[in-house]
Amino acid sequence: MRNKLLITCALGVLGYLNPRTVYAQQTAASDTADLYNLSLEDLMKIEVVTASKSSEQLNDAPAVISVVSEQEIKGYGAMHLSEILDRVTGVYFMGTFALINNMASIRGDVTSHWNNHVLILLDGRPVRDSYAGGNYATLYMSFPVEQIDHLEIVRGPGSVLYGSGAYMGVINVITKTLEKQKNTAYARTGSFGTNQAGLTLGAKIKNVELTAGLVTGSSNGWENTVRDASAMIRNKANTADSLILPARTLNMQKNYLGADIHAKYKGLKVNTFISHQHTAGMINNGSWLVPSGAAAGAKPLPTWYNHFTVAADAGYQTNISEKWQTSINATYNHNMFAIHRENNADDDLYTINDDVLLEWTNYLNLHKKLNLVFGGVVNNMNGYQNQPPKNADGTTYTSLTIKENSNPFKSIPRYNTTWYSGYVQAAYTPFEFMKLVAGAQANKVPDVALDISPRLGLILNSSYGLGAKLLYGEAFRAPMPGLEKAIYIPGVVIGTATLKPERVSTAEAQVSYRYKSYELAATYFSSEQTDLIGRTLASDPNNTVPNTPQMINTGKLSSSGFELEAKALISKELSINGSFASQTSKTDKGHKDYYGTPLNMVKLGINYNATAQGWSIGIWNSYFDKGGNIKAKYSSDNTPANFEGTAADANPKVKAFNYLTANVILNLNKLVGFRSAQEISVELYGTNLLDSKIYYAEYSRRELNSIQGRAGRALNGTVRVTF
Template sequence: MKKKLFSLSLMFSCGLGAQQASQLFEMSLDELLNVSVTTPGKFAQSLDAAPGVTTVITREEIQSLGAGSLYEVLERAPAVQMMGSFFYPQNLAVIRGMQLTHASNEVLILLNGRPMRDSFTGGENFAFFTAFPIDSLKHIEIIRGPGSVLYGSNAFAGVINLVTLEKQAEPKVTLAAGSEGRQALELQSGWQGEEGNLNLFFRGFKEDGWQFSALDNGAQPGQFDAGEKNHSLLVTANIGGLEINALHAYSEQDFWGSVSSWTSGPAQDERQASSRRALLDVGYSLEISEPLTLDLNAGYASSDFSHYNYDASSDNYLLEAMLDYQMADAGRWLMGGTLWHQSIDTTPGLSVAPIPAFSQNWYSFYAQYQSRNQTPLNWYLGTQINKVENVDANTEFRAGIVYQLDAKQGLKLDYGGAFRAAYAVETQFDLIICCDDQGNNRGGLRGNPALEPEQVDTLQAQYFRTEGGHRYALSVFYSELSELVERQRAADRVLDFVNRGSLDVYGLELEGRYILDASQFNYSYSYQKNKNHGVDDFSLMPNHLVKWSYLWHGSQDWSAAIHHTWSSGFHSNSIRNPNTFVVNPEPGAYHLLGLTVTRHFQIGTKQAELSLTADNVLDEDIYQPEIAGRTINSHPARAGANAMLWLSIVL
């Protein structure tokens, strides 16, 4: 090891007890390999029948592989690259290499089907990735490809739906103390009654952090410990027909600063970026007649982002109504509409407030038909019309077929359009830096209220097969992105937001899951290539990703898991900025290896387990391009070798 050996921590955590571990492989192979999903069509259907390309990460995989956060769970998903920037640490889930900015607004995150967007940047998501209580999850559904026809803005490169437990949660408690100052407290419990159920999950986690060391934009050395503080509270309930989702998530991350400089701004130990995200959504299904249901949802979401230069907050009210008409074997119609009211404000810190207080309304209407006949061929067709203030309405389309060749295999052909509307930081930002000795502006950033939505059109095809405990799928895709929002230097030296970017992305994805006796092997390979006006690899994302994991539950007393990711290297920042300063190591290919060993036992009558998890076992130095300002070529991306000791007790 180049750095320190693993340090150990003591953690009481939710995990698989001995009984749960033994039940993992008691499900039928069909249930394990062709699971039911709701995200692709907004209703439950098998993975084979669902439109588009979808991956499911099960609860058993999440817990067996020893992930400590949602960020780490998604890191193991096919064709997903998790990363951040020096300004937004741990903030990005990049699908199919479509990384355009350090705000995560190309991928939409859902909680039980309800969108979690902020109207300030549209993608300030690190509180979700680091604070969300993953022990609440039943599974995760990941759509690769557009989803805007049903879900609206941000469902651009993909959709991630966090599906929580429906049954009563077992009471459990979590305590932690560990390496790099890690400490945690986790609690969960559930109640079941005649009128329904309610589950509660709490997670608190903090660490002093790993050493972030780099040269800055003046080639000056510096370092800090990349620590964090996170806490969250999640309440889910189904009471008297009301579906309730309530989430409060907070994350404070030590960060480099608003620019890649050790000297610009306050002292380094006073630099933190914090995000507070809250969601309350209430839904109700009204049965109008036997085949016709009206689904109503009313939601409130707030976001607060803060660092030393300014604070930004938004309040969001979302109303959605959807008619669901089930025509037995004839098919299923969905028709709905949304109203999203946004209110945004900023307050000054060391800098002036960059956005004056304002509010706006966004509207949408959508419809989709999906056939449900007993013949091998089924099809679907959908559209959404969106109206954003100050710009013309835009329309997106979706169409495709699912052809079941026989009981074991099938084909999907899918076309989808999607959009990503510009948010407040792009339309209303107004921060001009004045002036030099001649009275000219020295720089700044200026919003553009007339920005058109970014557009993507994707054509994809998939072949899938299930046989003998093995399911695999091979997908190919081509995406054409247009009207991308970029920054352009104006005559007065201020950067303006403009629609001028384009990107062509194409690639293939192979993923599979193999189950034999008491073990499970998952694997994936993904390849993507992208071009911008003839410039290759414009997004800078790695072209190749190989991921695999092996889970073993061959004993009531012991289980083990190993997971591995190999990534080819990121591409040079000079592709995006020829004037980038090359001061740090260029990002190269890397291996990310993790291990988990678990001992299941009982304390009296209570189930318990003791798990040792190790991450980045090979102690790789992993670098990524600097994607916030693109002034320097790279910076460190994550911690070196580390390990945790987990103890789980069911109360």
């Protein structure tokens, strides 16, 4: 019903808009042709904005950056942002038993359920949540892919310009301007009862430019068959855990809706992303929700994870002089996150946060060889969390299956806190072949001393296409005022108000070669993380509340790795993308590679676009090596004597796998001579074509060795009309 309503509304809007007010765009056919009529050399001249908050050539940017273009997104296909990111060098998209789609791991780094070591930007503006610091589930699933112009992914710290959270990477989703926007509607259906519909619109009304993208979808879900944490009995006297229950199966149902809307009037821009999603999973303690008295192996009930997100920004940019440009932004982030068990009248947990960020940024061209960017940020955060299964006094609420609790327990009392930061970065070009970059950000959060995160860079480029970068940067992540500092759920977890910020320092060396239609880059990185935030064991005698894990600063982690990426435009029709990434890590306790992420990744894509003939095909394969040993939690040799607290092999082992996708696009206007003012195409998109059985390491609680992570083979067909 929702899909039908969306398409009806789209056609109504398109019919209402007077052609004289709609921005004069070329037909989709000529737009597509333009992408491939550019010279190969022009296509390789990539400009980026994320590293310095201003446009610069990719080879001049003081960061290790991957760019995913509109052509690549369209050619290889994608239904969700997560699928695009999974193809990026050094990125592995994964999740936990609770949030199966919320972790873009960069360089092997993972945290918990929350992707709080990565900062996501929408057109350069931060998407934040003060509850957990990394709830991006709605973005990864519900952002309209058709709206994306390109992605810029920074691997490495970005705190110098973006502050807390830009820790191991920054993902900048850059949407299409009105000049590139096309009026398009599509409907898609396929495996696992999957349905999706979407549209993009662009219009110019007087001096106001408007663009919008919408997507909605649902799925009956793939079958997730695993044992949960309650399927075994801990046997401390023996050398292994004893399994007592068979695996259970739950269909990973989901539905979602996302809208991305932009308005521009001269120097004023207003952008808003609104999304909601509803996904099934395990209970947040890693167990299936099983009806009382159910037989062994009986189908569990779903635990629902509900998200509602608003990310809005209003910004004004103007030139004070020929050499001084300034901008002011007000950014608002609202997040609602709730966990709801099937058949209950109220939620298990209900979390709200509302965050406002004010930023002033200045760009100075002090000399033809010297540029400066500086600014300041004020970030106010407030929120709370209710726990309806308990009353306000902590006693059990006995009517949870009958009615909502009007006076629930505050597992996170309402908080209101403000962070401050200021930043500066200078870029000096003493010679045509050399660029020097230096910058720093000062961050002040309550109860923590002033933190300074520096950046240094030496960038060399020759007229022969050879380039090199030597980079050093630091970043920090302040503990979140909600989940990490204030949460109080006895028996589950409590926060610690005096947590220190996490810190990382990263050194990178990159050599590259870019010439006409070929691009090759090799990168080595080394990172040192300190004061990592994690949970204690329930049995820890130092816990403030007995038998309750507590958030603490756990220690250090060293990691290093090598990345190789290449692009080749063989002809205007044929392009090839590929990458190799390898990483390893070790904690100060001697635990090696215990996060369970792939130690090696090899990715290769081939796209052939026969524009004149009206068809294209894109084939992509990602090989993900097996990860490290997540059992390395309590012993430096990875084999605790009594196996207490380790992950039993309750589920299949995490193994290496190939993830093969293919996307075929047929333009009916050209293929069959279909005469229409609109371009009509049909598409077939297949994922996991080898039907690989894919399991993620259960790195969050570590009570299991693995969870099932992705669906089996899936095919989805699309009909698209471009007006």
